[in-house]
Amino acid sequence: MPTSIVTANSMLAIDIGAANTRAVLFDVIEGEYRFVASGIAPSTAESPIRDVSEGARNAIQALQGILKRNLLDVSRNLILPSQPDGSGVDALVVTVSAGPAVRTLVVGLLKDVSLESARRLTESTYTRVIDSVSLGGQRKPEQQIDTILRQRPEMVIIAGGTNGGASRSVQKLLEPIGLASYLLPEEKRPAVLFAGNDQLVDEVKALVGSLASHLHFSSNIRPSLDKEDIPPAESELAQMFIKIRKKQLKGLDVLDLWAGGHTLPTAFATGRMVRFLSNVYGSQKGLLSVDLGASSTVIAAGFKDKSVLKVYPQFGQGENLTGLLNYTSLEDILRWSTLDIPPTAIIDFLHQKALYPATIPATKEDLVIAQSVAKQALFLAMLEARKDFPKDAAFIKPTLTPLFDPIIAGGAALSDASRPGQSLLLLLDSVQPVGISTVILDQNNLMPLLGAAGSVNNILPVHVLETGAFLSVGTVVCPVVTAKYGATILKAKVVYDTGAEANVDLKYGFLEVLPLGSGESGKLTIQPARGVDIGFGPGRGVKNLQINGGALGVVFDGRGRPLDMPSDPVRRRELIKKWDWTLGGG
Amino acid sequence: MLAPVHHVIGLTTIIRERLLPISGNVTARVQQKVTAGEVVAETRWAREHVLLDVARSLGVTPAAADRLIKCQVDDKLAASSEVAVGKGLFPRTVRAPREARVVAVGGGQVLLEVGESKIELRAGFPGTVIQVIPNRGVVIQASGGLVQGVWGNGRIDSGLMVNLMQTPATVLIPDHVDVSLRGSVILGGRIEHLETLQALAELPARGLIASSIVPGLLAKAREMRYPILVTDGIGSISMNSVAYKLLSTNAKREVALNAETFDRYSGSRPEIIIPLPASADPPMPNETETFAPGSQVRMRRAPAMGMVGSIVSIKPGLTTLPSGLRAQAAEVKFENNETLIVPLVNMEVVG
Numbered sequence A: 001m002p003t004s005i006v007t008a009n010s011m012l013a014i015d016i017g018a019a020n021t022r023a024v025l026f027d028v029i030e031g032e033y034r035f036v037a038s039g040i041a042p043s044t045a046e047s048p049i050r051d052v053s054e055g056a057r058n059a060i061q062a063l064q065g066i067l068k069r070n071l072l073d074v075s076r077n078l079i080l081p082s083q084p085d086g087s088g089v090d091a092l093v094v095t096v097s098a099g100p101a102v103r104t105l106v107v108g109l110l111k112d113v114s115l116e117s118a119r120r121l122t123e124s125t126y127t128r129v130i131d132s133v134s135l136g137g138q139r140k141p142e143q144q145i146d147t148i149l150r151q152r153p154e155m156v157i158i159a160g161g162t163n164g165g166a167s168r169s170v171q172k173l174l175e176p177i178g179l180a181s182y183l184l185p186e187e188k189r190p191a192v193l194f195a196g197n198d199q200l201v202d203e204v205k206a207l208v209g210s211l212a213s214h215l216h217f218s219s220n221i222r223p224s225l226d227k228e229d230i231p232p233a234e235s236e237l238a239q240m241f242i243k244i245r246k247k248q249l250k251g252l253d254v255l256d257l258w259a260g261g262h263t264l265p266t267a268f269a270t271g272r273m274v275r276f277l278s279n280v281y282g283s284q285k286g287l288l289s290v291d292l293g294a295s296s297t298v299i300a301a302g303f304k305d306k307s308v309l310k311v312y313p314q315f316g317q318g319e320n321l322t323g324l325l326n327y328t329s330l331e332d333i334l335r336w337s338t339l340d341i342p343p344t345a346i347i348d349f350l351h352q353k354a355l356y357p358a359t360i361p362a363t364k365e366d367l368v369i370a371q372s373v374a375k376q377a378l379f380l381a382m383l384e385a386r387k388d389f390p391k392d393a394a395f396i397k398p399t400l401t402p403l404f405d406p407i408i409a410g411g412a413a414l415s416d417a418s419r420p421g422q423s424l425l426l427l428l429d430s431v432q433p434v435g436i437s438t439v440i441l442d443q444n445n446l447m448p449l450l451g452a453a454g455s456v457n458n459i460l461p462v463h464v465l466e467t468g469a470f471l472s473v474g475t476v477v478c479p480v481v482t483a484k485y486g487a488t489i490l491k492a493k494v495v496y497d498t499g500a501e502a503n504v505d506l507k508y509g510f511l512e513v514l515p516l517g518s519g520e521s522g523k524l525t526i527q528p529a530r531g532v533d534i535g536f537g538p539g540r541g542v543k544n545l546q547i548n549g550g551a552l553g554v555v556f557d558g559r560g561r562p563l564d565m566p567s568d569p570v571r572r573r574e575l576i577k578k579w580d581w582t583l584g585g586g
Numbered sequence B: 001m002l003a004p005v006h007h008v009i010g011l012t013t014i015i016r017e018r019l020l021p022i023s024g025n026v027t028a029r030v031q032q033k034v035t036a037g038e039v040v041a042e043t044r045w046a047r048e049h050v051l052l053d054v055a056r057s058l059g060v061t062p063a064a065a066d067r068l069i070k071c072q073v074d075d076k077l078a079a080s081s082e083v084a085v086g087k088g089l090f091p092r093t094v095r096a097p098r099e100a101r102v103v104a105v106g107g108g109q110v111l112l113e114v115g116e117s118k119i120e121l122r123a124g125f126p127g128t129v130i131q132v133i134p135n136r137g138v139v140i141q142a143s144g145g146l147v148q149g150v151w152g153n154g155r156i157d158s159g160l161m162v163n164l165m166q167t168p169a170t171v172l173i174p175d176h177v178d179v180s181l182r183g184s185v186i187l188g189g190r191i192e193h194l195e196t197l198q199a200l201a202e203l204p205a206r207g208l209i210a211s212s213i214v215p216g217l218l219a220k221a222r223e224m225r226y227p228i229l230v231t232d233g234i235g236s237i238s239m240n241s242v243a244y245k246l247l248s249t250n251a252k253r254e255v256a257l258n259a260e261t262f263d264r265y266s267g268s269r270p271e272i273i274i275p276l277p278a279s280a281d282p283p284m285p286n287e288t289e290t291f292a293p294g295s296q297v298r299m300r301r302a303p304a305m306g307m308v309g310s311i312v313s314i315k316p317g318l319t320t321l322p323s324g325l326r327a328q329a330a331e332v333k334f335e336n337n338e339t340l341i342v343p344l345v346n347m348e349v350v351g
Helices: A052-067 A114-122 A141-151 A168-183 A198-211 A231-248 A252-258 A266-281 A321-326 A330-334 A343-355 A364-386 A420-431 A447-453 A460-465 A569-582 B054-058 B062-068 B194-202 B215-223 B241-249
Strands: A011-016 A020-029 A032-042 A091-096 A102-108 A127-134 A155-158 A191-194 A215-217 A263-265 A286-292 A297-302 A307-312 A404-410 A435-441 A471-478 A488-496 A501-507 A511-514 A521-528 A542-548 A553-557 B008-019 B039-053 B082-085 B093-095 B100-106 B109-122 B127-133 B137-148 B156-163 B184-191 B207-213 B228-234 B254-258 B271-275 B296-299 B308-314 B329-334 B339-343 B347-350
Touching: A011 A052, A011 A252, A011 A447, A020 A052, A020 A447, A032 A052, A032 A460, A052 A252, A091 A252, A091 A266, A091 A447, A102 A114, A102 A141, A102 A168, A114 A127, A114 A155, A114 A231, A127 A141, A127 A168, A141 A168, A141 B039, A155 A168, A155 A231, A168 A198, A168 B039, A168 B100, A191 A198, A191 A231, A198 A215, A215 A231, A231 A252, A231 A263, A231 A266, A252 A263, A263 A266, A263 A447, A266 A286, A266 A297, A266 A307, A266 A447, A266 A460, A286 A364, A286 A420, A286 A447, A297 A364, A307 A364, A321 A343, A321 A364, A330 A343, A330 A364, A343 A364, A343 B215, A343 B228, A364 A420, A404 A420, A420 A435, A420 A471, A420 A553, A420 A569, A435 A542, A447 A460, A471 A521, A471 A542, A488 A553, A501 A511, A511 A569, B008 B039, B008 B109, B008 B127, B008 B241, B039 B054, B039 B100, B039 B137, B054 B062, B054 B082, B054 B093, B054 B109, B062 B082, B137 B241, B156 B207, B156 B241, B184 B194, B194 B215, B207 B215, B207 B241, B207 B254, B215 B228, B296 B329
Parallel strands: A011 A091, A091 A263, A102 A127, A102 A155, A155 A191, A191 A215, A286 A404, A404 A435, A471 A553, B156 B184, B184 B207, B207 B228
Antiparallel strands: A011 A020, A020 A032, A286 A297, A297 A307, A435 A471, A488 A501, A488 A521, A511 A553, A521 A542, B008 B137, B039 B109, B082 B093, B100 B109, B127 B137, B137 B271, B156 B254, B254 B271, B296 B308, B296 B347, B308 B329, B329 B339
16 A cells, blocks of 8 residues: 555544443554554433533543543643644544434335335434334324324435326325424424435425425435335435434534534444445455444445445344343243343343443353343344345345355444354354354444544545454354254365364364464365355365464354254253353353 | 442432423412422323315315415314305305314315313422423422432322331232322332232322332333332342432331433433421532442442442452453442442442
């Protein structure tokens, strides 16, 4: 990389999460941008402080303590730009996921067409759909008005009408929304995003323009019946989300001012980074990022021609946890547990963690419960996200997870696990990857920050990615197979750079590990048994595949896809303990 | 590190805003002494609307309909009164279906507000009005004991507090409830049976202070018409010793129970106020604290969840916990003389 394109500018990135606020410094070292250090402090969106800038200042202060360099002045304002004495930074970017999910009303002409597209659009940021309205609905206009007044949506997303198509129907849908907004006090009026028929812009302005807190337009997310185009609207929605958050979260306007408007929703910034990386990697396989945070679980996937961003507040590990049982059963959470835990302990855990999202497991039993809950939440999020993965993605079987490489995992539940093996088992069980993938742990939760940084400096993410800011867990090999427990399903060999070899016979139902440390590389040869697919077709292997090492090395997951778990709970717990032990557990 | 604070205070100055959900008429005045049940503001709110499509009913264009509509915004209409009359030999008439107020007219339509109901805002606890917030409500100041809770069913009331807890771990069962408790606020311990909630509703009780409630009863608890406040958590948790001591020693006093729902963003928390006389204004509670040796702390998570202890020392750097996680931690000594290493994020300062 020529150094001439590196401007010697330092950049501070702040992520305001539901539980924690992180301040991360990127700076130029030896002609390249590097992740320097990060400081962390509890977020202060909530009472009694209710000012997110305080948590940000505290995180910067923690960072100052590590750097032994002043970033804040005596009034605790950020020193911008950097000074000759080395204090301050040259730029700031901010990402935010803190705050309750935005109450959203979705409006579409046809239930299965534009309404469904509008619903999919809401899943690209931190929203909770409180109601939906379509032409086929049974409610009278006055009932729609009463519902809006009762539920007080903070955001309305309107889709519908193909470009050049009929306009009268869309107008009919907008009337009750305009009337309801008119009846709401001005400070309670919702922000409106119109992502429908391009030719209706003037009419939408006339009908709801003066009655919305903000009115945004994006290109039609359903330009024709058989075509959906969500990404441009995602960008508009991200801007709208930040405007709503600036109203809700005191102090965000100050941070946004310091950042010169470079404030993004955390999930959107992650999505940007995934799009960027999938362009860089340019592989036939997809690229997957999962983030298991307190406010939500975020799945971002990049494919050859499409990216998918899914934000699931209902699967977050914080205040929404009490609602998890609306989507799953206790038995399905308990199936991941290595201990015989009474179901009531899970219910109590969900309620207590929802009350105190920032708390962490201090005992082994509490950690087992937390990991079981996290695993089930990520499993459910992946199931949901898979519905919107492109049909032409690289699959071994369309009913399984597509082929991804790499898989990047972040968020407190993953990066705070006590050891990489624990994080990896959580990922293998919930994401259930197939084929051969590199697994990377975003232990400093840099993905969204790099996504935001890229909006100011597009070289910075490239440089930082090439350094050791991310923890490579290793290469995982996950064959697709159904066999008898204990049957050999593949033979594999790793040839190290030293010329030494390590071999493994993988049996169905087992996990195996071959060592290959961080910074090391090797050549992997796999010969699958008949019918076993590792991504090259049934029974077809690979020779001398260049792979890089990681904290765990090369991990072979012979447990079948979908994951084959014994129904007997005692046997299942024994096996999970064994798997955990294989990945470094005690 | 900044510490969350859970207020359990024997005597303090309590200042609370009491606001209408929508604008209305404030009836209290500055310096007025108010009782817990006294109305300080009121308003009217219509829960339903009726949209009359006059143009369609009369078979005319919207513009023509607008000329035929006889009412204006803010007009009050009696049931069956004329809203618009058509033209011709046998003109059709559009009438108000119910008593209503006109809220919008235009485009050949009339939007009516119907089913108006009165909302009364009560003081919630006895004190002095120190500020009037025009059209919204008041700020009330009082002195007394304050115990914050973690869950409330959204109701508010006051009454004489009767202690049915023998220990902080008491489970309140229906057999403990008898007719002599009618009109009382019950200090009741752990709630594990639906029958207990029903028995209190049948009395009726004026309120229930519980240390915990099992998750399966939360939906029913929300339906109860008396306030239910949970001090310590969801599940089966004993009452923290500081709250138990304060509440049990104030039994047979009048208490105000504001079981509003916990909202981490607005800061609203369910709370018990024990009005007490004070010659001068006692100190206000601290809203923020930092963890320090000697701080009285309550555990928010296992092990020892709900227990109160005091910080012996803050551990330098990060400490590896029995779970294997590494975090900033402190050594905490509990009332039973046991000591534990607890991550700071799992504690809150009590005071």
